[in-house]
Amino acid sequence: MARAHAAPSHLPLLEAHGRFLAARVDAARALPGCDNSAMDGWAVRAEETRGALRDRPARLRIVDTVYAGHLPRRALQPGEAARIFTGAPLPTGADAVVRQEAARPTDDGTHVELFISVLPGHDLRRAGEEVMPGAPLFPAGQRVDATVLGVLASLGEATALVRPAPRVAVLATGDELVPPGQPAEPHQVFESNRILVAALAREAGADVTWLDRSRDDEAELHAHLERLAPQVDVLITTGGASVGDRDCVKRVLTRMGARFLVDGVALKPGKPVAVARLGHTAVVVLPGNPGAATVAFDQFARPLILKHQGVLEQRRVVRARLSEARHKQAGLTYLVTVAALDVRDDGATPWARLRPQGAGQILQNVAAQGWAVLPSGRADFAQGEPVDVQLFALPDFQAVEAA
Numbered sequence: 001m002a003r004a005h006a007a008p009s010h011l012p013l014l015e016a017h018g019r020f021l022a023a024r025v026d027a028a029r030a031l032p033g034c035d036n037s038a039m040d041g042w043a044v045r046a047e048e049t050r051g052a053l054r055d056r057p058a059r060l061r062i063v064d065t066v067y068a069g070h071l072p073r074r075a076l077q078p079g080e081a082a083r084i085f086t087g088a089p090l091p092t093g094a095d096a097v098v099r100q101e102a103a104r105p106t107d108d109g110t111h112v113e114l115f116i117s118v119l120p121g122h123d124l125r126r127a128g129e130e131v132m133p134g135a136p137l138f139p140a141g142q143r144v145d146a147t148v149l150g151v152l153a154s155l156g157e158a159t160a161l162v163r164p165a166p167r168v169a170v171l172a173t174g175d176e177l178v179p180p181g182q183p184a185e186p187h188q189v190f191e192s193n194r195i196l197v198a199a200l201a202r203e204a205g206a207d208v209t210w211l212d213r214s215r216d217d218e219a220e221l222h223a224h225l226e227r228l229a230p231q232v233d234v235l236i237t238t239g240g241a242s243v244g245d246r247d248c249v250k251r252v253l254t255r256m257g258a259r260f261l262v263d264g265v266a267l268k269p270g271k272p273v274a275v276a277r278l279g280h281t282a283v284v285v286l287p288g289n290p291g292a293a294t295v296a297f298d299q300f301a302r303p304l305i306l307k308h309q310g311v312l313e314q315r316r317v318v319r320a321r322l323s324e325a326r327h328k329q330a331g332l333t334y335l336v337t338v339a340a341l342d343v344r345d346d347g348a349t350p351w352a353r354l355r356p357q358g359a360g361q362i363l364q365n366v367a368a369q370g371w372a373v374l375p376s377g378r379a380d381f382a383q384g385e386p387v388d389v390q391l392f393a394l395p396d397f398q399a400v401e402a403a
């Protein structure tokens with residue numbers, strides 16, 4: 001879809017949660033910022049602990065107490081030690097810490113006895129040992145999760161440069177649909193796609209600003225589309241995408257001047273999916289079957305929503321063996337829900353535990369791990385046959401230029 005991403009802006013860290021970095025982040029300071037103690041104990045010169053044992057302790061004069069966030073009052077001279085606490089800066093002259101369990105102050109509090117011998121660097125955290133100033137930390141496209149937020153804050157960043165969430169509207173169509181919470185006859189269907197698709201859109205980073213419903217009536221549908229399209233970046237419809245007499249979504253869009261980039265694909269579930277542009281708005285027409293809507297959203301709407309945020313998602317793909325044989329239409333690629341990857345002791349390749357496939361069913365995708373890809377060109381797949389599985393967890397995101 002030829003559309004520039006939204007301009008990035010600096011958001012307070014918690015508001016940037018779940019978004020994607022619009023530019024690389026380099027470390028603005030060292031981590032840690034200075035040499036400091038890893039333990040509560042005593043800052044010492046390591047050489048002065050040489051040979052120390054419990055019955056032959058090294059004895060040093062206590063000259064200072066250093067707390068985290070405070071500077072030492074003075075440098076350590078030979079024969080001296082400073083009381084020090086975890087995270088407190090190391091006094092000049094000290095090069096090691098002896099933890100307090102291995103030491104004891106004398107009764108008069110003037111000296112400390114050390115029961116172990118330590119080498120320089122013992123129980124210290126060195127300035128820059130984790131991150132050097134200027135080090136490239138996160139690439140553009142990095143997803144801002146909790147761990148990334150923690151790192152940004154520890155570098156002193158109060159904001160992150162991210163693109164705003166694309167605005168998304170979801171319009172469910174169908175005469176048979178009844179909103180949940182109202183009474184329904186057996187021939188009626190509780191409307192579930194709106195909440196399903198809205199939540200999928202949100203999981204892809206969208207700000208779902210509208211949730212509407214239309215009957216299979218061209219004038220009503222037209223009115224909804226005309227009102228919603230200018231207000232959002234991505235408009236997603238469900239139902240009425242196929243060839244039935246009342247499947248009028250594509251017809252109405254065409255009449256409104258939409259340009260179709262995709263209109264039907266060799267994919268199951270999700271075959272009738274379409275992608276179009278209506279003015280500045282990207283429109284994704286999802287099939288009404290919930291299982292088909294889920295796959296079509298995943299393969300067509302999700303990438304669009306992510307692209308608005310400046311990223312291309314790359315899922316991990318693993319080879320796995322089919323837990324059962326499958327027959328399919330040869331001309332279509334099938335995406336079959338994988339409930340789990342099972343590692344058995346019969347080889348290195350895991351087994352993809354397939355769920356029953358039903359475009360009209362809704363349970364198969366709950367807590368799913370990925371899609372098994374049964375490619376077009378063949379009808380029969382044997383049990384145990386290795387195929388590619390697209391995994392949902394831990395994808396890579398790469399920054400992309402606006403098309």
Ligand SMILES: Nc1nc2c(c(=O)[nH]1)N[C@H]1C(S)=C(S)[C@@H](COP(=O)(O)OP(=O)(O)OC[C@H]3O[C@@H](n4cnc5c(N)ncnc54)[C@H](O)[C@@H]3O)O[C@H]1N2
Binds near residue numbers: 189243270
């Ligand atoms: N003759 C043909 N018939 C069908 C074809 C075809 O190629 N030739 N394609 C089939 C495929 S594949 C799919 S997928 C479905 C999709 O059709 P539509 O997008 O037109 O969906 P509807 O007919 O409106 O609804 C299908 C099914 O889903 C239920 N539904 C719809 N919206 C919702 C909702 N918001 N919440 C819950 N359930 C919903 C609806 O009640 C129907 O049961 O077409 C095949 N037909």
Ligand code: MOO
Binds near residue numbers: 268
């Ligand atoms: O594509 Mo439909 O999604 O096969 O049921």
